[in-house]
Amino acid sequence: MEIRIALAGNPNCGKTTLFNVLTGSTQFVGNWPGVTVEKKEGYLKNTNSGNASDKIILTDLPGIYSMSPYTLEEVVARKYLVGERPDAILDIVDGTNIERNLYLTTQLTELGIPVVIAVNMMDLVEKNGDKIDIQGLSKALGCPVVTISALKGTGINEAADAAIAAAKRAAEPDGKMIPHHAFSGAVEHALAHIEEACLHNMPQEQQRWYAIKIFERDEKVLAELKLPEATMTHIEADIKAAERECDDDAEAIITNERYNYIAHALSGCYTKKSLGALSASAKIDRIVTGKYTALPIFALIMFAVYTISIGTIGGWTVEFMNETVFGAWIIPAVTRFLTESGCAAWLISLVSDGVLAGVGSVLGFVPQMFILFFLLSILEDIGYMARVAFIMDKVFRKFGLSGKSFIPMLIATGCGVPGIMASRTIEQERDRRMTVMTTGFIPCGAKMPMVGMIASALFGGSALIAVSAYFVGVAAVIVSGLILKKTRLFAGDPSPFVMELPAYHAPTPKNIMRGTWERGFSFVKRAGTVILLASVIIWILNSLSFENGFHYIAEGDTSRSILMVVGGVIAVLFIPLGFGSWQTAVAALLGLLAKEQIVSVLGSLASMANSAVSDSDSFALIGTEIFGGSAIAGYSFMIFNLLCAPCIAAMSAIRREMNSGRWTAFALAYMCIFAYAVSLMIYQFGSFFSGNGSVPGVIAAACILALMIYLLVRKGYKPNKASAKV
Amino acid sequence: MKTLGDIKIGTACRVIKLHGEGALKRRIMDMGITKGVEILVLKVAPLGDPIEITVRGYELSLRREDASIIEVESI
Numbered sequence: 001m002e003i004r005i006a007l008a009g010n011p012n013c014g015k016t017t018l019f020n021v022l023t024g025s026t027q028f029v030g031n032w033p034g035v036t037v038e039k040k041e042g043y044l045k046n047t048n049s050g051n052a053s054d055k056i057i058l059t060d061l062p063g064i065y066s067m068s069p070y071t072l073e074e075v076v077a078r079k080y081l082v083g084e085r086p087d088a089i090l091d092i093v094d095g096t097n098i099e100r101n102l103y104l105t106t107q108l109t110e111l112g113i114p115v116v117i118a119v120n121m122m123d124l125v126e127k128n129g130d131k132i133d134i135q136g137l138s139k140a141l142g143c144p145v146v147t148i149s150a151l152k153g154t155g156i157n158e159a160a161d162a163a164i165a166a167a168k169r170a171a172e173p174d175g176k177m178i179p180h181h182a183f184s185g186a187v188e189h190a191l192a193h194i195e196e197a198c199l200h201n202m203p204q205e206q207q208r209w210y211a212i213k214i215f216e217r218d219e220k221v222l223a224e225l226k227l228p229e230a231t232m233t234h235i236e237a238d239i240k241a242a243e244r245e246c247d248d249d250a251e252a253i254i255t256n257e258r259y260n261y262i263a264h265a266l267s268g269c270y271t272k273k274s275l276g277a278l279s280a281s282a283k284i285d286r287i288v289t290g291k292y293t294a295l296p297i298f299a300l301i302m303f304a305v306y307t308i309s310i311g312t313i314g315g316w317t318v319e320f321m322n323e324t325v326f327g328a329w330i331i332p333a334v335t336r337f338l339t340e341s342g343c344a345a346w347l348i349s350l351v352s353d354g355v356l357a358g359v360g361s362v363l364g365f366v367p368q369m370f371i372l373f374f375l376l377s378i379l380e381d382i383g384y385m386a387r388v389a390f391i392m393d394k395v396f397r398k399f400g401l402s403g404k405s406f407i408p409m410l411i412a413t414g415c416g417v418p419g420i421m422a423s424r425t426i427e428q429e430r431d432r433r434m435t436v437m438t439t440g441f442i443p444c445g446a447k448m449p450m451v452g453m454i455a456s457a458l459f460g461g462s463a464l465i466a467v468s469a470y471f472v473g474v475a476a477v478i479v480s481g482l483i484l485k486k487t488r489l490f491a492g493d494p495s496p497f498v499m500e501l502p503a504y505h506a507p508t509p510k511n512i513m514r515g516t517w518e519r520g521f522s523f524v525k526r527a528g529t530v531i532l533l534a535s536v537i538i539w540i541l542n543s544l545s546f547e548n549g550f551h552y553i554a555e556g557d558t559s560r561s562i563l564m565v566v567g568g569v570i571a572v573l574f575i576p577l578g579f580g581s582w583q584t585a586v587a588a589l590l591g592l593l594a595k596e597q598i599v600s601v602l603g604s605l606a607s608m609a610n611s612a613v614s615d616s617d618s619f620a621l622i623g624t625e626i627f628g629g630s631a632i633a634g635y636s637f638m639i640f641n642l643l644c645a646p647c648i649a650a651m652s653a654i655r656r657e658m659n660s661g662r663w664t665a666f667a668l669a670y671m672c673i674f675a676y677a678v679s680l681m682i683y684q685f686g687s688f689f690s691g692n693g694s695v696p697g698v699i700a701a702a703c704i705l706a707l708m709i710y711l712l713v714r715k716g717y718k719p720n721k722a723s724a725k726v
Numbered sequence: 727m728k729t730l731g732d733i734k735i736g737t738a739c740r741v742i743k744l745h746g747e748g749a750l751k752r753r754i755m756d757m758g759i760t761k762g763v764e765i766l767v768l769k770v771a772p773l774g775d776p777i778e779i780t781v782r783g784y785e786l787s788l789r790r791e792d793a794s795i796i797e798v799e800s801i
Binding site: 065066068070071096097099100103248249251252255256259272279281282285290291292294386390391393394395397496498499500501503 | 743744747748749750751752753754755756757758760761763768769770771772773774775776778780782783784785786787788789792
C-alpha cells in the first residue's frame with residue numbers, strides 16, 4: 001500500500017535535516033505549482049515496520065509558523081494538507097522552543113489527519129537542564145510523541161514508524177483521528193453552533209478545522225464553502241457574541257485560545273530551568289549585532305565572502321575554466337577531432353563557436369558558484385543570515401527590498417548570475433522578486449571591459465567613467481525599487497518584518513554540502529537547456545546570410561549575416577539614443593551572449609570599417625568610426641548596455657528564480673525600457689546642453705523625466721490591508 | 727497609550743492588547759505575542775530599527791512601526 005506522510009514544522013526546527021536523513025538520495029526537488037516556494041519529495045529509505053511492498057512517500061512542507069491565509073508558504077502548506085489530505089503528518093517540534101512550536105501543532109491536529117509529534121533537539125533541552133515529560137505531553141495533546149535528534153540521527157526511524165503506524169490505524173473503519181483539544185466556553189459554544197449549522201454533512205474528523213476557519217472568517221475557506229446567506233447571518237451573530245464577550249476580534253480570540261491551551265498543556269509536563277537567564281545566542285548577539293560591533297563584523301564577513309568567491313579563488317576558477325578548460329583544451333580538441341573526421345566547416349563552427357563557446361561561457365561560472373553557495377550555506381546554517389536582515393533592514397526596506405538583498409547586490413558587482421541566485425535566501429516572495437529584478441542593474445565584472453573601452457575611446461581614459469557606472473547602477477536599483485514598490489504587482493502583499501532570530505549553532509557539514517549542491521546543480525541543468533538553445537540561435541543568425549542566396553558565411557566571405565541585417569533594422573530604435581548604427585546594434589545583440597563580447601565585436605567592426613589603422617589603436621578607432629567622436633553617444637551606449645537585459649546566463653538565472661515565464665518577461669522588459677529611457681535622457685539632455693540638441697528630442701526627454709518623477713512621488717497602489725491577497 | 731516601540735532597552739513589559747487587524751496582527755500573534763505575555767526588549771539594530779525582543783523563550787525581531795500596534799504596560 002502507498003502511504004503519504006507530510007513533514008510539517010516551524011522554520012529552523014530541523015525539518016529539512018530530518019527529511020534528508022529519512023529519504024537519502026531518493027528525493028526530488030521542484031517548486032510548488034506557480035510559486036517560488038521549493039517543494040521536496042522523497043521515498044522513505046529504511047523502516048522497521050511495515051511490509052517491503054509499502055511505498056512511503058514523504059513530502060517536506062515549507063517551514064511555517066501558522067496556517068493563516070496570509071503568507072505564501074502557509075497557503076501552499078494549507079492547500080496541500082486540506083486538499084490532498086496525506087495519510088499522516090509528522091510534526092517536528094523544536095524542543096528548545098516548545099511553546100511557540102506547539103502553536104502550529106494545535107492547528108495540525110485539528111485537520112483530522114493523524115499527527116505524530118517528533119520533539120527535536122532533545123539533547124540540547126537536556127543540556128540546558130530543562131525537562132519535558134513525553135508521556136504527559138502525549139496525553140495532553142492526544143497524539144503520539146517521540147523524541148529525536150535529526151542532527152545525530154537518533155530516534156528518526158522510530159519517528160517514521162510511529163507515523164506509518166498512525167496512518168495505518170486511521171485507515172481502519174473506526175480509527176479516525178478526532179481532534180480533542182478544547183477552547184474556553186464562549187468559543188466552543190460558537191464552534192458547536194457553526195458545526196451544527198453548516199458542517200454536519202462533512203466527515204466528522206474534518207468538521208473542527210472548518211468550524212474554526214469559519215469562526216475566524218477565513219476568506220479562503222468561506223470562498224470554498226459558499227455558505228447560503230441565511231446561514232452566514234446566523235453564524236455571524238454567534239461570532240459577534242463571542243467577540244463581545246472576549247473583547248477582541250475572532251482571529252485574535254482563536255490565537256489567544258491556542259496559546260492558553262498550550263500553556264495549560266505544558267504546565268504539567270514541562271519545566272524550564274534557566275528562567276530569565278540570557279541564552280547562549282543572546283550572548284553571542286551582544287557582539288555580533290551589538291550597537292558598535294555589528295557593522296564592522298558585517299563588513300568583515302561580507303569582505304571575506306566577496307574576496308573568496310569573486311575576487312581570488314572564485315575569479316581564478318572562472319579564468320581557468322574559460323581560458324584553459326574550454327579555451328585551450330575542450331574547444332581546440334573538439335575542433336581538431338571534427339576537422340580530422342572531415343566534417344564541414346559550418347558544422348565545426350556550430351559546435352565550437354556556437355554550442356561550446358556559448359555553453360562553455362556559462363559552465364565556466366560553475367566552480368565559482370559552488371564556492372559562493374558553499375559560503376552562503378555556511379552563513380545560513382549557523383544562523384547569521386537572519387542577522388544580516390536584522391542589521392540591513394532599515395536601509396533596504398525604503399526601496400522595497402529586504403535586508404537580505406544586500407548579499408545578492410554585493411555578489412552582483414562580481415557577476416550577476418550568482419548574485420541573482422543568492423536571492424534564494426530571502427523568504428518573502430515579493431522581496432525576492434524585487435531583488436531578482438534589480439540585481440541585474442549592478443555593473444558586473446563582464447561589463448567593466450566595455451566601460452573601460454568607452455572611457456579610453458572617448459574620455460581620455462578618465463577613471464570617473466567607471467565610478468559613474470557604479471553610481472548609475474546603484475541609482476537604478478534605488479529608483480526602480482521606489483517605482484516598483486508603488487505598483488500593483490508589488491504592493492499587493494504587505495510583508496511585515498516579524499522575523500525570528502534563530503539560535504546560533506555549529507555548522508553541520510551535511511546540510512552545507514546539500515545546500516551547496518542543490519543550488520549549484522540547478523544552475524548546471526539550465527546551462528544544458530535554455531542556454532544551449534540560445535547559443536545555437538545566435539550562432540545561426542551570426543553565421544548565415546540571405547545575400548546572394550541563403551548560405552553559410554565561410555571565412556573571408558564579406559556578405560552580411562542575418563544578425564547584421566537584423567541589427568540594421570533595430571538600429572533605427574537607437575537613433576534617439578545617439579548610436580543608431582548597425583554596428584552598435586549588433587554589438588548590443590551579441591552582448592546578450594556575454595557582455596564582454598561587446599568590446600571585441602565593436603573592435604572588429606571598427607577595423608572592418610577603416611582597415612588603414614592598425615589594431616593597436618582600436619579603442620580610438622571605435623570612438624571615431626562607431627560613435628563619430630561623440631562622447632555623449634558613447635556614454636549613452638555604455639549606460640544602455642549596463643542597464644538593459646543582462647547576458648543569457650543571467651537571464652536564465654532570473655527565469656530559474658522567478659519560476660514563471662511571465663515574471664521573467666516582465667523583469668526583462670522592465671530592464672530594457674528603463675535602460676532605454678535613461679539613455680535617451682542622457683543623450684538628448686547632453687546634446688542640448690552642449691549646444692547641438694534637437695527640440696523634439698529634448699521635449700521627449702523632458703516628458704520621460706516628468707513621467708519618472710511622477711512614478712517616484714505618486715501615492716502608489718495601496719491594497720485593502722484586511723483582505724491582503726497572496 | 728504605551729506601545730512596545732516605547733519600551734526602554736533592557737526592560738520588560740506585559741502585553742495588554744493588540745490593535746489593528748489583518749495580516750500584520752495575525753503574524754505578530756502567531757509568533758506568540760498575545761494578551762498577557764511577557765516581553766523583554768533586548769536591543770535595537772545598529773541603524774536604529776528594527777528591535778530585538780525575547781518572547782516565550784526565543785528571540786524575535788520586528789520593526790518599530792509594526793511594534794506600535796502592541797499596547798503594553800511596564801513591569
